[in-house]
């Protein structure tokens with residue numbers, strides 16, 4: 001039986017005391033699942049990702065990630081846990097313009113010894129890990145690899161961000177509206193690549209968006225919907 005990647009029990013969270021933001025009675029996501037989380041603007045998608053990353057703590061209830069109750073971690077323990085276990089892709093990619101492609105991709109391994117060792121174990125060296133991940137994503141010309149990320153197209157930048165999220169095999173990939181700047185064709189291609197790579201690297205995928213049309217790419221869909229008692233729930 002596969003291990004649960006995420007287990008939420010009786011979670012509630014409010015940014016302000018007087019107004020509940022999120023309430024999730026129970027949610028379990030198994031390792032290797034690829035889940036689409038949908039909800040309208042303001043429904044708490046980013047709040048949920050922040051809770052899962054341990055950036056904020058629940059007011060009540062528990063969040064176990066890979067069997068660890070992240071609400072019980074100190075902020076430095078949460079930082080370490082995040083660096084080791086989570087790969088993230090945001091809408092803005094957050095690539096560093098003064099680093100080349102390989103340097104951008106290897107960045108998470110500067111903060112996580114676990115991911116550094118995994119990358120070396122799988123590919124021989126850290127640089128080789130980045131080069132091979134980029135090649136799997138179609139970025140393999142020497143000329144391209146030596147460019148500044150500023151000189152890449154949006155689709156290319158997105159693939160660099162994907163390689164950076166995948167390096168060192170984090171258990172959980174969290175993607176927050178990563179395709180909103182893309183046309184339909186590039187968007188579908190990107191989600192296919194993301195799914196394939198998560199499968200190959202045995203990562204669990206949580207993909208958050210308000211765009212209903214994307215759900216066809218995922219095996220499971222969860223919707224953040226208005227909660228009669230206030231806030232939003234799953």
Ligand SMILES: Nc1ncnc2c1ncn2[C@@H]1O[C@H](COP(=O)(O)OP(=O)(O)OP(=O)(O)O)[C@@H](O)[C@H]1O
Nearest residue numbers: 015016021039040041042043044045046047048210
């Ligand atoms: N730092 C914050 N302080 C106070 N309230 C916040 C904060 N961040 C979010 N909120 C509120 O919490 C609710 C959920 O916001 P959140 O950003 O999680 O929604 P979302 O579904 O990600 O929205 P969008 O699709 O527009 O990005 C909103 O009512 C928002 O105003």
